[in-house]
Amino acid sequence: MGARILVIEDEVKFARFVEMELTYEGYSVTKAFEGRTGLELAEKEHFDLILLDVMLPGLNGIEVLRRIRRVSSVPIIMLTARDSVMDKVSGLDLGADDYITKPFAIEELLARIRAALRKQTRSPQSPVLSAGLLRLDPHSRQVRYGDTPIELTKREFDVLQYLLENKGIVVTREALLENVWGFDFAGETNAVDVYIRFLRSKIDEAFGIKLISTVRGVGYVIRDER
Ligand code: CA
Numbered sequence: 001m002g003a004r005i006l007v008i009e010d011e012v013k014f015a016r017f018v019e020m021e022l023t024y025e026g027y028s029v030t031k032a033f034e035g036r037t038g039l040e041l042a043e044k045e046h047f048d049l050i051l052l053d054v055m056l057p058g059l060n061g062i063e064v065l066r067r068i069r070r071v072s073s074v075p076i077i078m079l080t081a082r083d084s085v086m087d088k089v090s091g092l093d094l095g096a097d098d099y100i101t102k103p104f105a106i107e108e109l110l111a112r113i114r115a116a117l118r119k120q121t122r123s124p125q126s127p128v129l130s131a132g133l134l135r136l137d138p139h140s141r142q143v144r145y146g147d148t149p150i151e152l153t154k155r156e157f158d159v160l161q162y163l164l165e166n167k168g169i170v171v172t173r174e175a176l177l178e179n180v181w182g183f184d185f186a187g188e189t190n191a192v193d194v195y196i197r198f199l200r201s202k203i204d205e206a207f208g209i210k211l212i213s214t215v216r217g218v219g220y221v222i223r224d225e226r
Pocket of ligand 1: 009010011053054055056
């Protein structure tokens, strides 16, 4: 039985679409079409993760988030409207784990959900992430290729960790920026490219492998070596 996810979203068609996709991925989904119903469900039932729309009629998403956080530390991903920086700031201040801007690709939502669920189960002992001979230990913050240690800066490490956590999934520059740099760096996607270059020089070029692939116009992906 997959993780239980509560979707609080007033756009019924959109909520059903998300439910269908999540169900297909093996999650067990409960929907609420308004904030108050969602809050009641969150208070009385156990969920492994909550997807919470900000723009809800009646009790809005920020208020729902605030009230859920009084009683629970369940991972919460906010669904925000484009360019709504205030919602992101309030949401993260109030304890949301992540946010995703509408419209989004379902693959991105799935990756965020996996990351949030992993973060929840990762502490205190984090599993070692790997791709081929590359090993990244989030706990000791060490990276090795085979037996050879790789020296990375904190930012390089964080970028690599995020890519490995999403192994097999194309990660957009925006997603990397938001998750590694934080939302206040929105739009500065050049920074991402610079750090990808650093990583390629220290890993791909140093070991003669092709670890980080560019997906033109979309972003980057790490796949297991074939
Ligand atoms: Ca809405």
